[in-house]
Amino acid sequence: MRTVTIVGASLSGLHAARELRAQGFDGRLVIVGEEPHHPYDRPPLSKDFLIGRAEESELALTDADETAGLDAEWLLGVRARGLDPRGRTVLLGDGRTVSTDGVVIATGAAARRLPGDRLAGVHTLRTLDDARALRAELTRGHRRVVVIGGGFIGAETASSCARLGHDVTVVEAAPLPLVPQLGARMAEVCAALHRRGGVELVTGTGVAALRGTATVTGVDLADGRSLPADVVIVGIGARPHTDWLVGSALALHDGVLCDDGCVTALPQVVAVGDVARVGGTRAEHWTSATEQPRVAVTNLLAGHTAATARTLPYFWSDQYGSRIQFAGRYREGDTVHVTEGEITDDGAPGESGFLARYERDGRTVALLGVDRPRAFTRARRELQREERRWTEGARVEPAAL
Amino acid sequence: MIPVCRLEDLPEGESVRVASTPPIAVFRTEDGELYAIDDTCTHQDASLSEGWLEGCLVECPLHAASFDLRTGAPTCLPARRPVRTHRVTVEDGVVHVHLGAEEGTAA
Numbered sequence A: 001m002r003t004v005t006i007v008g009a010s011l012s013g014l015h016a017a018r019e020l021r022a023q024g025f026d027g028r029l030v031i032v033g034e035e036p037h038h039p040y041d042r043p044p045l046s047k048d049f050l051i052g053r054a055e056e057s058e059l060a061l062t063d064a065d066e067t068a069g070l071d072a073e074w075l076l077g078v079r080a081r082g083l084d085p086r087g088r089t090v091l092l093g094d095g096r097t098v099s100t101d102g103v104v105i106a107t108g109a110a111a112r113r114l115p116g117d118r119l120a121g122v123h124t125l126r127t128l129d130d131a132r133a134l135r136a137e138l139t140r141g142h143r144r145v146v147v148i149g150g151g152f153i154g155a156e157t158a159s160s161c162a163r164l165g166h167d168v169t170v171v172e173a174a175p176l177p178l179v180p181q182l183g184a185r186m187a188e189v190c191a192a193l194h195r196r197g198g199v200e201l202v203t204g205t206g207v208a209a210l211r212g213t214a215t216v217t218g219v220d221l222a223d224g225r226s227l228p229a230d231v232v233i234v235g236i237g238a239r240p241h242t243d244w245l246v247g248s249a250l251a252l253h254d255g256v257l258c259d260d261g262c263v264t265a266l267p268q269v270v271a272v273g274d275v276a277r278v279g280g281t282r283a284e285h286w287t288s289a290t291e292q293p294r295v296a297v298t299n300l301l302a303g304h305t306a307a308t309a310r311t312l313p314y315f316w317s318d319q320y321g322s323r324i325q326f327a328g329r330y331r332e333g334d335t336v337h338v339t340e341g342e343i344t345d346d347g348a349p350g351e352s353g354f355l356a357r358y359e360r361d362g363r364t365v366a367l368l369g370v371d372r373p374r375a376f377t378r379a380r381r382e383l384q385r386e387e388r389r390w391t392e393g394a395r396v397e398p399a400a401l
Numbered sequence B: 001m002i003p004v005c006r007l008e009d010l011p012e013g014e015s016v017r018v019a020s021t022p023p024i025a026v027f028r029t030e031d032g033e034l035y036a037i038d039d040t041c042t043h044q045d046a047s048l049s050e051g052w053l054e055g056c057l058v059e060c061p062l063h064a065a066s067f068d069l070r071t072g073a074p075t076c077l078p079a080r081r082p083v084r085t086h087r088v089t090v091e092d093g094v095v096h097v098h099l100g101a102e103e104g105t106a107a
Helices: A011-022 A064-070 A128-138 A152-163 A184-196 A286-302 A373-391
Strands: A003-007 A028-033 A073-076 A080-083 A089-092 A097-099 A102-105 A109-111 A144-148 A167-172 A200-203 A207-212 A216-221 A226-228 A231-234 A238-240 A256-258 A269-271 A276-278 A314-319 A322-328 A335-343 A349-360 A363-370 B002-006 B014-018 B024-028 B034-038 B052-054 B057-059 B066-068 B074-076 B085-091 B094-098
Touching: A003 A011, A003 A097, A011 A028, A011 A064, A011 A102, A011 A286, A028 A089, A102 A286, A128 A231, A144 A152, A144 A216, A152 A167, A152 A184, A152 A231, A152 A314, A184 A200, A184 A335, A184 A349, A216 A231, A256 A269, A269 A286, A276 A286, A286 A314, A322 A349, A322 A373, A349 A373, A363 A373, A373 B052, B002 B014, B024 B094
Parallel strands: A003 A028, A003 A102, A028 A073, A102 A269, A144 A167, A144 A231, A167 A200, A256 A276
Antiparallel strands: A080 A089, A089 A097, A109 A238, A207 A216, A216 A226, A314 A322, A322 A363, A335 A349, A349 A363, B002 B094, B014 B024, B024 B034, B034 B085, B052 B057, B057 B066, B066 B074, B085 B094
């Protein structure tokens, strides 16, 4: 393999570049990025960056020394618009093409949008440029902020806006936020965090329309209410960035379909991070984006699936001064017990936080820690060990494509 | 020099956080050695005293960056910068931390 092209100058794209060099690939390495920036860390965008506690320079994932060491050709500020059916040519938005022997797809996901959200004052929060624009607006005096969507991005952004002193309302279409991720009982805890943070949480109603002519002035809810707003933040999830792969030989269905080893329908094309549906699951987790590239690159260089990437999912969220950590796989019907610490009468975590275990058929399958990092880490290690034991001996079959 | 706790109150394999500015994490390894480093991970805001101790390495509880307690050097990503190390002594059964970068530290 003489040339490998990484499409996506992202967290997972950078990790793929590191792995390629670490695993001995000494050929030509091309990294294509739609954004003009070198790889940066997104999690702080909704938190420390938004409240002005972190600057852009602190978001950089790499430095000049490492960049020189990677010896890659960076094509930044240009998007990929296609991959030929053989997977040997990447077509770029500016008309150029890159001939390549291997491809790592790391194009991530894009924030979902609402109809009419091109009004001034309406924001999404996914990229550095999104965060710059929102941060600028939030420092121009007191604002009435409506956050649409009570997921992790919505909750973290609402928390940051409240911390900056703005009036904040979160609108969530479901009866409670985060039920699919955490189950109803722990979702109640997250709802209580909003209340504790002084943020109003409106649940059980969707958004009918955004109001305003040039600039947004309010949000009309499906139940007839109307919320005045100077700033609206749309946090309704993300869509994997696969449009550019239509017409390639790859199978696409809410992500690029890969086997357990991140290998697509073409053995010399692998996918990692938010865009990859690995063995039937697409995770939008920072940790997956850093772990999958090792396996993907091993398989890319081997020319077949020699290793698999099934690790215990892990994510965290910082909101309203609390640190939420989750590991494992929650499914509806799992029972949940608080095994350390407590939940107070107002439904929020107690002063020393808590650790909760999700159980299915007598086994722990997932963990939630709030402000209890040491207990969480210990339990997560145990769960990892247990899962490894559980899957050992089981024959690993590549997922059907 | 900051008194931390009595030695017997810091069992092997445990750690304690000193709320100095900046905060310090003091570790007693399974081998009984004492080490002190800056408590805040150089990657992002997380307390290393709450991390996972294995031998002379501590793993950050948030993103699994790992640091060598002897040198403060990161041993894996996502951390790229070292933490400062501090000298630890035991006087009359009390653990003390001596603030300031040690000679030979990676900082």
